[in-house]
Amino acid sequence: MTPLISILKVTKRFPGVVALDRVSFDVLPGELHAIVGENGAGKSTLMKILSGVIPDFEGELRLRGQAVRFADARSAEKHGIRIIHQELNLVENLSAAANVFLGREKRNRWGLLDDRGMARATADLLQQLECHISPSQLVRTLRVGDQQLIEIAKALAVETDILIMDEPTSALTEAEAARLFRIIGRLRQRGVTILYISHKLEEVFSLADRITVLRDGRLVQMLNRHETNVRAVTHLMVGREIEAMDLGTGRQAGAIVMEVRDLCLPWPGHARAWRLQNISFALRRGEILGIAGLMGAGRTELLECLFGASSETPTGSVLLEGRSVRFAHPWEARAAGIALVTEDRKRLGLFANLSAGANVSICTLERAALGGLVRPRRERSLAGEAIHKLGVKTAAFETAITSLSGGNQQKAIIARWLLTKPKILLLDDPTRGVDIGAKEELYRLMDQLCREGLGIIVTSSELPELLTLCDRILVLCEGRMTAEFSRSEATEQVIMEAATRRES
Amino acid sequence: MTSATPPSSASGSVCDALTRLLQRTEFGLIAAIVAVVLLSAAIDTQHVYFNRPADSAINVLRQTALLGVFALGAAVVIIAGGIDLSSGSVIAFSGTVCGLVMLKLAPDEMRQGLPVGMPVMAAAIAATLIVGSLIGSLHTWLITVVGLPPFVATLATLVGLRSLGRALIAHFNSGSSQIQIFDERFRYLSTSVWIPVVLFVVLAAGVWVLMARTVVGRHLYALGGNESAARLSGIRTDRLKWLAYSLSAVLSAIAGILYTCEVATADPEKLGKGYELNAIAAAVVGGCSLLGGTGTIPGAVLGVLFLRVVIDGVAKIIKRSADIYEGLIVGVVVVVAVAFTQLRQAGRRGQRVLGGPLGIVTIVNLAVLTGLLVTLFGQDYGVDGRVIGGVALVVLILGRLLEGRSAAVKPP
Numbered sequence: 001m002t003p004l005i006s007i008l009k010v011t012k013r014f015p016g017v018v019a020l021d022r023v024s025f026d027v028l029p030g031e032l033h034a035i036v037g038e039n040g041a042g043k044s045t046l047m048k049i050l051s052g053v054i055p056d057f058e059g060e061l062r063l064r065g066q067a068v069r070f071a072d073a074r075s076a077e078k079h080g081i082r083i084i085h086q087e088l089n090l091v092e093n094l095s096a097a098a099n100v101f102l103g104r105e106k107r108n109r110w111g112l113l114d115d116r117g118m119a120r121a122t123a124d125l126l127q128q129l130e131c132h133i134s135p136s137q138l139v140r141t142l143r144v145g146d147q148q149l150i151e152i153a154k155a156l157a158v159e160t161d162i163l164i165m166d167e168p169t170s171a172l173t174e175a176e177a178a179r180l181f182r183i184i185g186r187l188r189q190r191g192v193t194i195l196y197i198s199h200k201l202e203e204v205f206s207l208a209d210r211i212t213v214l215r216d217g218r219l220v221q222m223l224n225r226h227e228t229n230v231r232a233v234t235h236l237m238v239g240r241e242i243e244a245m246d247l248g249t250g251r252q253a254g255a256i257v258m259e260v261r262d263l264c265l266p267w268p269g270h271a272r273a274w275r276l277q278n279i280s281f282a283l284r285r286g287e288i289l290g291i292a293g294l295m296g297a298g299r300t301e302l303l304e305c306l307f308g309a310s311s312e313t314p315t316g317s318v319l320l321e322g323r324s325v326r327f328a329h330p331w332e333a334r335a336a337g338i339a340l341v342t343e344d345r346k347r348l349g350l351f352a353n354l355s356a357g358a359n360v361s362i363c364t365l366e367r368a369a370l371g372g373l374v375r376p377r378r379e380r381s382l383a384g385e386a387i388h389k390l391g392v393k394t395a396a397f398e399t400a401i402t403s404l405s406g407g408n409q410q411k412a413i414i415a416r417w418l419l420t421k422p423k424i425l426l427l428d429d430p431t432r433g434v435d436i437g438a439k440e441e442l443y444r445l446m447d448q449l450c451r452e453g454l455g456i457i458v459t460s461s462e463l464p465e466l467l468t469l470c471d472r473i474l475v476l477c478e479g480r481m482t483a484e485f486s487r488s489e490a491t492e493q494v495i496m497e498a499a500t501r502r503e504s
Numbered sequence: 505m506t507s508a509t510p511p512s513s514a515s516g517s518v519c520d521a522l523t524r525l526l527q528r529t530e531f532g533l534i535a536a537i538v539a540v541v542l543l544s545a546a547i548d549t550q551h552v553y554f555n556r557p558a559d560s561a562i563n564v565l566r567q568t569a570l571l572g573v574f575a576l577g578a579a580v581v582i583i584a585g586g587i588d589l590s591s592g593s594v595i596a597f598s599g600t601v602c603g604l605v606m607l608k609l610a611p612d613e614m615r616q617g618l619p620v621g622m623p624v625m626a627a628a629i630a631a632t633l634i635v636g637s638l639i640g641s642l643h644t645w646l647i648t649v650v651g652l653p654p655f656v657a658t659l660a661t662l663v664g665l666r667s668l669g670r671a672l673i674a675h676f677n678s679g680s681s682q683i684q685i686f687d688e689r690f691r692y693l694s695t696s697v698w699i700p701v702v703l704f705v706v707l708a709a710g711v712w713v714l715m716a717r718t719v720v721g722r723h724l725y726a727l728g729g730n731e732s733a734a735r736l737s738g739i740r741t742d743r744l745k746w747l748a749y750s751l752s753a754v755l756s757a758i759a760g761i762l763y764t765c766e767v768a769t770a771d772p773e774k775l776g777k778g779y780e781l782n783a784i785a786a787a788v789v790g791g792c793s794l795l796g797g798t799g800t801i802p803g804a805v806l807g808v809l810f811l812r813v814v815i816d817g818v819a820k821i822i823k824r825s826a827d828i829y830e831g832l833i834v835g836v837v838v839v840v841a842v843a844f845t846q847l848r849q850a851g852r853r854g855q856r857v858l859g860g861p862l863g864i865v866t867i868v869n870l871a872v873l874t875g876l877l878v879t880l881f882g883q884d885y886g887v888d889g890r891v892i893g894g895v896a897l898v899v900l901i902l903g904r905l906l907e908g909r910s911a912a913v914k915p916p
Contacts (some may be wrong), residue, residue, distance in 0.1 A: 309736055334738030348736055353729035353797035354722075362726055363737050365719045372718045416737070 002065060004029040004193055005162065010059035012045055019045040021217040022059070027162075029367035031496045032184070032194045032206045036201065037237055037428035038439075041214040042254040043197045044086065045153065047164045048405060050195070051083035054077030074103075082155035083164040088147050092140035097122035099139055100154045124348035125153040128186070128244070130179050144296055147175035152183065152221040168463065169203060174500050181207065188203040199462070201230045213237055216437075247447040247468060257423055257455040258306075263316035263477075263500035265298075265305055275301050276314070276479045283418075283424065288446060290470030297476040300343055303426045305455075307340040308333040321423075329412070334363065339417035341410070341461075343428035348415050350401055358399030360412050364419040391446065409436025414445070425449065427458040443469060463492045476498050488498050507873055529791030533806040549884075551575035552820050554907050561807075562697050564809075564816050570766075571782055572808040574759040576711045577752030577784035582749040583715065585728035585796025586647070586654040591756040591783050593665040594639055595776030598760030600669035602632045603683035603770025604676055611659035617686040625690055636757025639665070639748030647749070648742040662780060669772030671783065679770030686762070694765035703762075712801040718719035724748060729797030778831070785834050786811050787842045811837060822881055829880075836877075858904040867904060871897035 003026035011021040020042045020478050027033045037043050048054040050061070052070030063067050063079055070076040073083070090099050097118045098105075106114040106121070122135035131149040139147060148168060155163055169177045184194060185205060192300065198204050202212060205225060213220040213236040220236045265276040278300045283289050291299050304310040308327025318325055320336055327333040330340070342348035351359055360383040361368060368379035380397055387394060392411045394404055401409060410430060417425065427446070431439045447471060450456050460466050473490050475483040475498040483498035525531055533586050545553040553560050574591045581588040605628040610620040639661060670681065683693070693699050709853055713720040715773035726734045727744050735741050759779075790807025792799025815833050819826035826833065847857060858866060875893020882889065 007706065307736075329738075329740065330736050331738040331740050339735060342733075342736055348732050351726050351729040351733060351797070354725060358722065362739075364724065365722055369719050372719055372720065373713070374719060420738075504729075 001341075003027060003062075004064060005446055006060075006065075007046070008060040009064065010046065010049060010061070012042075012054065012057045018217050020049075020057070023214070023217075023219045025058075025219060025222050026214055027087075027193060027195065027211075030188070030191055030193055031209040031401045031488075032188060032196055033205055034196045034198065034204040035209045035214060036199060036211060036233060037205055037214035038199065041237070042217040042384070043482075044166055044212070045217075047083060047166055047195065047197060050076070051081055051164055060132060069384075071437075077158070079160055080161035081159045081164065082158075082162070084148065084151045084166065084168060086156065086166040086170065088144075088151055090139045090147055090150060093138065095138055096126070096133060096142070096150050096153075099150055100125065100135075100157050101156070104158065105330070118408060121152065125156055126150075129183055138142060145173065148172070148180070156187075160192065161371070162193045162195065162196070166197045167199075168196075168203060168478045169198070169200065173294075174366075177203075179373055179420070191208075201233055204233075205230060245338055247443060251286060251288075251447075251450060251471065253287040253471060254453065256282050257321055258283045259286045259319040260306070261317045263302070263305060263318070265301055265310055265314045266312050268312065269478075272479065274479055275312070276305065279481050280475055281477075281481070281484070283421075283457060284457050286450055287472070288450050288456045288458060288470045290473040291476060292466055292467035292473055293459075293476035293499050295461070296478075297499065298479040299359065299476060300428055301427050302476070303340060303457065303459065303480075306424075307338055307426060307436040309340065310321035334420055337421070337422055337423035338426065339422035339424070339425040341417060341428060341430055342415050342431065345409055345413065345432075350404050350409060352400075354401065355397060356392070356394045356399045356401045356404060356412055357387070358385055359401045360392075360415045360419070363416050365420075382419065383415075386419050387412070391417070391441065397474050405438070407434040407442070410434055410438070411441065411445075423456065424455045424457070427456065429459055429461055430461075431460070439465075457504035463495055466490075466495075467492070477501050529803050530800065530806055533721040533790065534809055535805065536807065537810050540810070540813050540817050544813075544820050545882065547885075548820040550820075550823065553693055560816070564812050565701050566697060567816070568710065568809050568812045569700040570759060570762055571779070571786065571812065572704045572805060573700075573707060574752070574756040575780070575786040575808045576708060576801065577755035578780075579787040579790065579792050579799060580711060580715065580724065581654075581748045581752045582784070582787050582792045582794060583728050583796065583799050584724045584744060585731060586745065586748060587658065587784070587794065588641070588643070588752045588782050589655065589658040589784075590639070590661040590665065591752065591759075592776040592780040593662045593669075593778060594636065594753055594756035594762035595763055596772040597639070597669040597775075598632045598636055598757035599764035599770040599775045600673055600772045601682075602628045602761055602764055603636045603685060604672060605631045605679060607683055614683070614685070617684070619687045619689065620685075622689070625687065632757050632761055633754055636754040636760075637750050638759075640753030641746065642752065643749040644742070645747040648745055654659055666777075667770055670814060673755075673770070673772060681773060683772040684768050685768050685770065691768050694762045700805055700816050703758070707758075708801060708805050710767060714802050720744070720747065725797055727796075781864065782811065782830075782834055785838045787815055788838060818881065823884065856907050858907055863904055867897065867900040 003106070005027040007026070008024050009022045010020055010024070011018070011022055031043075033041050035046065045054065049057050052073045052075055055071050057071075061070075070079070070336040071223060074230060076083075093100065094102070096116070098249070100122045101118045105118045108114040108117070125137065128150065129149045129152060130144055130151075133142060133146055140159060141148060142150070145286070166376070167181060172180065184196075187194065196204070196207060204241070209223050210222060210224055211228070211233060212222045213233060215237060225286045259282045261280050263276060263279040264274055267273055267275040267445060279302060281289070291302065293299050300312060305314045307330055309330045320338075325336060333340070346352075351362065355363070359378065361379050364382065365374060365379065368382050370373055384398060390411045392404070392408050392415060394408065394412070401412065404412065414427075414430075430446075431442055434442065443465075446456060446458065458469060467490055470490075471487050474481055475485070475495055477499050482501045483494070485494065541553065547549065551649045574595065578588055578591060578718075607614050607618050609627060610822040612618075613620045629664040643654075643657050643661065646660070647653045647654050650657075655722040673681060673683060675677070711872055715724065723734065723739050723744055725740060726737070727741050731741060760776065763775055767775075787799065787804045788794065788807070789810055790799065790803035792804060809835060814837055815826050815830055818829060818833055822829075856863070871893050874891045877888055877889075878888025881894075
């Protein structure tokens with residue numbers, strides 16, 4: 001069989017990191033080809049190249065034997081390739097139907113928009129997808145699972161032979177995921193070739209024909225599903241047994257440093273009314289507390305509440321070393337000894353216009369200043385010390401922060417916060433977009449900080465990470481706390497079960 | 505233009521430092537300023553720059569100082585990620601306030617054209633500066649509490665304050681549209697060569713230290729670079745905005761006093777009209793990105809100097825006052841300075857600059873503009889604008905063809 005897509009020695013460099021390193025493989029017509037790998041393995045970059053989102057790269061793409069090079073996503077669509085991004089690309093203020101037909105709107109004979117025609121076509125498509133929503137409903141009022149189906153409907157509204165799905169189940173409940181799998185089955189009957197990216201191996205093994213494993217930007221191996229098993233693939237993905245990292249033993253939790261009682265965060269204008277509801281827990285010195293939950297469960301919102309950074313004012317009480325506190329601004333939280341390393345590094349953490357050193361010293365510049373004037377030498381030694389302690393690999397103070405790898409950027413931001421001498425460190429998905437080696441270094445760092453007496457709360461989208469790191473794990477589902485497990489009780493299975501436990 | 509991070513003392517080899525220096529916007533501007541001065545001196549048939557160098561320099565410096573004072577404010581706000589459109593009207597309004605306070609405190613002297621005395625002058629200037637800071641605080645409130653975009657908030661005062669100034673003068677000065685100020689010492693503030701220049705140098709040095717060397721300055725760069733990250737780093741962004749917008753408004757108020765001194769009249773209808781855009785243009789030419797977070801104060805100062813040198817050079821060449829052409833010159837300078845870097849990047853990406861139907865229209869546009877400019881400025885030198893316009897047309901068409909050829913060679 002001639003391959004439908006050939007990927008030949010594709011390399012993609014970003015400043016400071018090689019995201020893909022000479023990756024080559026074929027995709028056969030009609031197959032479901034899974035691409036697996038850890039975060040930062042290069043899966044998403046590869047898919048963005050295939051779908052024209054990233055137009056410049058080294059190497060070659062062939063479609064049905066013909067060399068192609070897409071200038072943008074539109075030209076990839078003309079060749080029948082559609083991608084459904086992990087972060088959904090919908091215009092939230094438009095209706096479902098308007099989103100489905102965005103950029104190729106139907107027009108009536110006067111040249112005006114044919115809203116009724118589009119609504120009818122959308123209703124048909126949604127029916128096929130077992131999605132029971134009105135085409136005129138605004139996208140922002142829909143659940144994430146339904147929004148994803150709108151993306152699929154959008155892809156099906158035009159001729160699509162190749163559908164790329166990037167982590168499609170990361171925000172779905174089990175029922176929604178099951179519906180998605182039924183839809184995938186139907187698409188395959190129609191002859192659609194599917195490239196499926198995931199790091200959930202059960203899913204991959206129930207769906208895929210062939211599996212390609214990426215690690216640190218390189219292709220490790222391509223396997224037929226029937227000739228392999230979950231264990232072997234896990235091993236290939238991780239490259240080493242990450243569970244073998246023994247970090248937690250011998251840590252001694254100290255006195256309670258923070259206590260949260262009945263924390264609620266309102267969600268105005270939303271059907272659920274509460275973003276977070278009745279969250280209560282305690283954090284001890286020298287303890288790592290993990291927060292698990294699906295996308296949209298409220299992990300980030302919880303950390304923002306504790307840091308005084310939430311857009312709405314939370315209710316309930318937070319006790320810091322026994323004293324009741326209420327932060328209206330992150331500045332107050334910082335002064336009280338709380339540090340937050342945000343999830344979205346680029347958007348909420350980094351100052352791309354400042355040097356690596358200035359990024360580290362930004363929170364504690366006062367300490368390097370005399371009468372308001374920054375003493376460059378003192379700033380250098382302050383930042384240099386923290387950079388050295390965390391092992392940030394940077395050539396000099398002046399190095400552009402954007403030229404560092406994801407792992408080093410993350411360490412620089414942690415260094416920024418450690419300089420504030422916090423009592424509590426909040427880490428929101430700290431290993432996202434970080435390569436595996438740096439990940440391990442980050443784990444050791446957290447363990448070390450914890451042993452030095454810091455109270456740490458960490459969220460993660462990867463359960464093995466929480467199981468490796470944490471002394472206790474709280475599970476959130478739709479803004480409610482559904483379970484709490486100690487290190488010995490916690491397994492992936494019980495956590496997943498609690499993370500999808502809905503209110504009846 | 506290279507993106508300029510706040511300067512911090514250099515490390516690495518001398519060679520590295522030198523390369524970095526040569527790549528800076530500031531260096532390019534100095535070279536451009538020298539080039540423009542030499543070019544104007546060469547073209548000018550009366551050789552004013554050679555015959556009366558001191559007079560010419562003083563004239564350019566005075567104009568630079570007047571524009572520079574409030575361009576500093578524009579630069580600070582732009583670096584902090586905002587925009588202040590109001591400075592022209594703040595200039596007019598602060599002149600009004602200054603005149604009105606004098607009129608209130610010394611009505612008889614003002615009506616009879618007598619000196620008002622130092623205490624009255626000092627009170628008027630103090631009141632004007634206070635009003636300036638109030639305007640800045642109003643902007644900050646509208647932006648941080650009400651949640652207006654900076655563009656809208658300062659647009660409102662741009663439109664509103666000039667009108668308010670006119671209404672106030674009409675009300676308090678019995679229907680007259682301006683207040684005349686006869687005090688020679690007041691006029692001296694601006695007609696003296698050195699007061700505005702020294703004042704500008706001192707203010708520029710102060711703002712430079714603020715932006716490049718203080719904690720607050722670094723926080724302003726952080727705010728402009730990434731507001732969310734700044735807030736989440738525990739930086740009180742609202743206070744920083746208060747500082748930036750107040751500084752901008754106070755500097756505009758100082759400029760307003762100087763401009764009022766210059767014409768010895770508080771006339772809110774004419775004073776500082778359209779100057780806000782000159783200030784923003786100077787900051788942008790000086791390397792401040794409207795996206796915020798980049799640019800330096802020395803860059804902005806050189807941007808102002810560059811604008812004034814070009815305007816003065818054109819005046820020398822056409823041997824008339826360049827008033828009518830000022831806007832035209834500023835527009836061309838801004839586009840050329842910023843387009844230069846943009847087009848270089850576009851060329852690197854292999855994008856076509858004159859491609860497609862828009863390219864055809866652009867070729868016609870540019871050729872006609874070139875022809876018009878040459879007709880306007882070249883009349884004393886016997887150059888025919890039509891000929892030059894025609895030549896430009898041919899060159900641009902050739903450019904389009906060449907561009908098409910090189911784009912076609914690139915891989916599919």
